[in-house]
Amino acid sequence: MAKTPEPKRTISLKPCDGDVIEVSPMIAKQMQTIQSFIEDDSFIATTTIIPLPNVTAFQLSKIIDYLNYHSNSKAVADNVKESTKKFDEEFLKELEHDKLKELLHAANYLNVKEVLDFLCQAVADLIQDKSVKFVRKFFGVVNDYSVEEEEDIRRTHAWAFEGVEED
């Protein structure tokens, strides 16, 4: 028995380097940037393609993968937690440092809180036992301290001692 197909209810997103990707309204809703597009009265979801000049097809599909997986696994049972952890690990394994940073940019541009939080934590985990040199390189930050200034900060673990008197 053939059913009549449901009318198309997806949002069309066009990454900068690939074909249009269709996403469900539920997924699109989590991308604040897209959401504000859709909420605009002049927008007709079924016909308009939303161009995303700052997002590659790879980044977009990664973000959609993440949202899809996590929206389907909201349960708190231990085995679900376990498989979610596994998914997250696999998700990050495929990302080299540069790709991770770029994905962070894309998630920031699309303003997807869930993915952004996840990636920020991932970057934090990545840098937390690394040297200051590594961190500078990773973030492309130039050291603007003099040798003495840097030594000074390294020596004093605390930031400031103003206002502290000894007993």
Place this chain on the structure above:
Amino acid sequence: MEIPAIDQPGLSDDLIMEILSWLPVIYLLQFRCVCKSWKSLISLPSFVKLHLERSLKNVNLFLTLNDLNENAVSLMCCDKRSFLEYPSSVISDHGGGVPLKDKYWVIGSCNGLICLHGSTFEDGEFEVAEYDCGEYWFRFWNPTLGLRSKKSPLLCVDLDHFDAIECGFGYDKASDTYKVVAILSNTSAKEDSERTQVKVYTLGDHCWRDIQPFPAFPYNFEKQGRFLSGTINTLALQNFSPGYNLGKVSIDQLVIVSLDLGKETYQQFLLPDVVNEAPIHNPTLVVLMDCLCLSYDYKTTHFVLWQMKEYGIEKSWTQVVNISYEHLQIQRFPFPLPGPRFYSSMPLCVSENGDVLMLIDDQQYEMILYNMRDNKVQHADILKNRFQIFAEDYVESLVLPW
């Protein structure tokens, strides 16, 4: 069609803040030397708050160890899980930790700040007869940053009039301030109005302020108010009058008085509705699992713990533990001195999953782990008769103690 090249600028300050907010304090201290802008970013009040919000999920413990042999007090922070699993690896035979001068005592822990209470008396009690005015002060300490405040302005207490002091330390979110509350009480005062006085010090201020008198009589076996969701909570007696026998208190005579640190007004909560309860001993108010909990000794045979599941909702009192000392493998013998004191077990902390309750029994200063799920009891014998231990939940934060 040509693919437009994406200009990839460095990460914005907002994003860097988001990333750094997930890092433990120790790394943030190191990363201050990445560059000047990171250093100032890490010290921004908005960053300190964001970081605190994240850190509140990683609860550690702050321990006060009173070494019974050396008569010395030391303080340490530790991971809650390792403490519950291997208490004797966290607390060595020598204690460890930072020694605390004997005129200080810990009042509370909040958002990474520890409030220390100092007085002109060594043990903080009104025992030295030659003074007629007691001087008290407070210091705020962030152990993770290694920063400590100056002394607060002195709180002078007329010892002819007041015979006990109970303090609390907490945070008011609305005004973004930390406050110390000191409740002074006088057991022999004839008039209700003379019986208590409540003073408040706001961190950063230059003076103590009087607020409305306490609406009941402080029952200060604990001498420490408990901070929870913007309020300081203490046990108190209803209908107190001079000559009241503090040794024989039943549960329906006690209430919780809760002081809202923002509004500086009081609320009272009834304790669990227990019918025909015999006098209870050492009723103690603590915060466990982010809830107010009441523990007491029942008929000197049982340890009982109640939890107020929803703050301020009297109907939400739930008995979570009612266990005999026999099962806890404690041989209870009568307290050798007369007076309202009995040996009892005090709750120290609960594991993250809510299963394991750590008790310290003050008869032999033994640590006991009680698994509330499978009823199993385990003794950490190695620390027996070595330390009197107090524990507070503690988070590592960048909050400045001034």
